[in-house]
Amino acid sequence: MSRPPADTPLEGRRVLLGVTGGIAAYKAALLARLLVQAGAEVDVVLTRGGGHFVGPATFEGITGRAVRSEVWEDIAAGTHVALGRAAEVLVVYPATAHTLARLAHGLADDLLATSALAATCPVVVAPAMHAEMWQHPATRDNVDLLTRRGVRLVGPAEGPLMGGDEGPGRLVDPEVAFAAVTAALTDAGSGTGSAARTATAAPTATAAPTAPSGPDLAGCRLVVTAGGTREALDPVRYLGNRSSGRMGFALAAAAAERGGEVELVAAPTELPTPPGVRRTDVVTARDMHAAVTARRTEVDVIIKAAAVADFRPEQVAPRKLKKDRGAPAVALVPNPDILAELGAARGTADRPVLVGFAAETDTAEDNGRAKLTAKGADLLVVNDVSATDAGFEVDDNRVVVLDRRGGRQEVALASKRVVADRILDAVVAWLEGPRGG
């Protein structure tokens, strides 16, 4: 087992480790050991389900402290709230679907649940379950609720699950959870805002969703593009793509809620305009190019979530193309690359901050990093559109945010609204960070 990094901020800190009933509960012993080695005082609460998979003796041996499971012990000492109150960070590892639901709804049906209700410290939750359970709308809603409340979710990872299954739902490794606990304590200790929380996240860990952000974009002017452009072939047909616009609209909504002055440049979509957002509708890549470049020097941030057609038909037939004339030969010509032009026009200046998206089906991150450099963007959100549970035409997304200084942050599968906030955290961190570079 690997050792924790030196200079740990965990020395003498009180960590409450909740272990619930999943096959991966054995990994909690490894997490406990990393925490103890880093100098933390670790109290373990083992749920009834957790106790089916791993015994208290293991944790007592590792932590040197009594393991608790019962609310009905030590009534006079107020056990049901004492551990939660004393904790400086609560980590639930693994967290079953049932425990996510209990935490989301504030149930108080066992010692872990009462401790969580009594805790005012940062909470880190590492879900572990079958892919279907993770993707179920009930679990998605519970995760959204917890995230909005400031609970930090770490994982789940994708990979082999119990019983030969595969998919999202695998418990993250103890080292990843350890990094999330450390980040939670560091952020709580330094009293920093969402921007710093993003910056301190472990570079390879799944980004831990953070507290609902305040008006940290107040005074910031943003252009957000969304949807898929359309390029006419004739009066009734066009070349288009599968972008629904949902990610861009979620970004616009989130940015407005965070105090930003948001202009949404939207390719055709049925989506309603989010409250507080100004909207300009466009159809083609060239319309979008005109709308965005006109605002280039007036704004602080441009987020290019739109899927822009790279090519358009050279000729648009003035009348409907008729089948009996045979298949038309369609010559295509390139459209302007809006983001690349913005990057070139900005040169060495640091405003506007440019955020691109990369929709990829193969070697997503490598392609994303290449696009980041080629287009002169500051941040690039990599979207693997080959997945069926995320990306185009669905409500959820899973992305990796790369930045021009080599930073990398994973945002685990979540609703596009939650992912939007995590992307904006990265934008705020970039706005507040060192200029240039």
Ligand code: CTP
């Ligand atoms: N983009 C743009 N103008 C274009 C094409 C893309 O501004 N004509 C922007 C998109 O809005 C996105 C980023 O560039 O922010 C990457 O878009 P993507 O479609 O992933 O990449 P392409 O540059 O089109 O390259 P390819 O299609 O070969 O992957």
